[in-house]
Amino acid sequence: MAEKKPDPLAVSVGKAIAARRQEAGLTQDQVAGKLDIGNEAVSRMERGLVMPTVARLLELASLFHCDASALLVESSNRPAEQAQHLAQMLARLDSADREMVLAMVEQLTSRLAKRT
Structure with missing residues (x-):
């Protein structure tokens, strides 16, 4: 079965999440633990395979000490x-x-x- 092509917006948001995570000095495992989700879920968000919900974006922003809008602005074209x-x-x-x-x-x- 062919894998679905990632949505460009999800990929952009994922890149912003990965960049903010790295700036915060956190690993994917640490983010997963703090959000009580699996490491694969963090990886899938960062790769743009899954678009995080608004609630999840707010959690990520809090974890990275930024506004949720920053995660979206950084991914805008x-x-x-x-x-x-x-x-x-x-x-x-x-x-x-x-x-x-x-x-x-x-x-x-x-x-x-x-x-x-």
Whole structure:
């Protein structure tokens, strides 16, 4: 029997969950234990095979010390939400590093815009 192709949104949310878990310094086993679910359930969410419920997203956000919306914003393909995600990442950097990242982004966007 052919395996169902993962939903792109579920894959994006899964990547955000995995990134936040790693930032929190937790393993999949630790997350599973804290949520009282199996390790395979965490793995399936992170791989985008299962879309977590709203209740589960809230639990994950609490565990990772972030807003549940952050898990969704990080997975959005909408420019406004992507900008919000970039702003959150930039906020973690000092002034000099933010300037460096912005210069790199400006160069990339300029170059890529010329190709279209």
